[in-house]
Amino acid sequence: MNTLKFTKKSEVATEQHNQEVYKEKVTKIFDKNINIYIPNNLSLFITNVCNSKCFFCINSNYTNHDDSDEFYYKSLEKVLNNLSPEEFEITITGGEPTIKIERFVNTLKMCHDRGFHFRTISTDGLNLLKKYNGKEVCEYMVEYGAVHNISISRMAIYNNKEIMGCDSVTDTDIEKLAYFFNNHDAEMRMSCNLISGYVDSMDKILEYVDHYQKLGVPTVMFRELVGIKNSPKMIDVFKPSKEFKKIDYIIAEVYDVEVYEYKDYIVKHYIQKESHNTSVKNTSFRNGILREGFSGNIIKKFEEE
Template sequence: MEIFGKEIAVKSHGCNVMDEPGQRIAPSVNLFVKVTKGCNAHCKFCSNANSTDASSVFNIPKLITVIKELKGNGICINRINITGGEPSVVSPLVYKILDTVEENSFDDIHLHLNTNGLLPQSQEMMRHPRWDSISMSLHHYDVSKLSELYGCRIPEKAFDFEGIDLQKVNSSCNLVKGYIDNAEEAHKMLDFNLDLGIPRVGFVALMKVNDYCWEHFVDLEDIHLDSIPHVYFTKSMNRGSDCKCSNYLYNRDLKILEIYMRNYANPNYCESSLVYDGEYLRQGFHQDNIIY
């Protein structure tokens, strides 16, 4: 389909479920709104680890033009994902975007905290009532281990989450050698999320973007999730050789935790993913693919 006179790839079929082919759906995209490259953490496994750019120069009217162009061409926006860097380092900008989106009655606004929801400025942003859903990186159950991973001090009361609707939250746990790297540690993470009141958790293998990731890589298969008592496989979904994920449920004391695992992903796959960085709209996360 076309927007701004250029062809874009949209999702026209849902994911294959097990061996059943995906059903035809309305043309749809996910719109990622990258508000900054800056970050308040220094995670060694991150390709953005050394970025200090917290610039808030951002063309909000152009974002609204992009959204209206998509809708005007009959393209469904599954979610508007506010991401970074770390969005909370440019909180005033994020709040301006939320106010503008609210004025234009756009739905399905998602916050993606690329570092964590454990610092005061992150939790303040999570309390904003406009979010329909929130993704939060949470790579360990121990504050000292998290401080090591993030390269910044995590306060002892980081897990209080006062005033935050945790039913909107899903946590994402990177598998890192020496941290969460086996079934026993994964089991502790499941219990930890369940005790916090977070209803969904995802386990993710590191992207091999630097030496640290190569040296600390843990394969999802090494976790043996189905060996954990009361973990039950529910389904797998895929888009052929481009990506595959598996879903499980964990049941403890009549409490249910949803589990998501990304089995594999082609980093060049960008069908239906549009990225707006405040200046340009691109297909996928590649710098040379400017649409508008």
């Protein structure tokens, strides 16, 4: 997937690591020896339920099925106890992971207590200011170290509901969240897909960046949709003007990265390329199944009794 990322220059130093740089290693996961990229991104699907109804959702087959809490916690515990925090980083996703607030908070704690770092928290942001056991959800995120790439999905500045089919977090709440996370060394970002009729041009990209910068959000990401006919391609939409000064070009295994300076941003254009390397780059855990990627080989399957 080709992506574009605007990060305030003042925040670049807080990036967790250079995601374009990986190492490889054969590691034992349960009873299998698997050649993986390190750090490996383990996506934990906390729930399949989502309040949104995005037309481009790749999770729609799962939305009616969630494990019992007992099975979820037991199987997750076994997975986390089997993996090394030195080799795996956690992405929290779903469905909407905060729709089940208790699971969300408990999962953060389970990962944190075992020494795992969080790579990304993927959410629509609606529940981050909600209280659970006397504290706001965003406070638990800081407490448990879920402070990198807090990625809030919003597909348009004003008419997000037309695309995501649900109320979106308000600008007022985005401003509050940005203020809170900025003051706790946490990196919040807005995440937007290129969609025809919405954010589908360079002008609209810059308008979106400008809007959220004014609300205090330090990073904004744009992605092109995969597998959706006639959706805009990043290569057609990203037309850097003279104000974008190219400062680097990084060649990596999965992406090449064009790096620009633009006003007070560093802009990275990730251009996906074909990789012939068969090492496992990502893993996922969903419904009791740990697997390579989102739909690859099963590494371990737990059955609900």
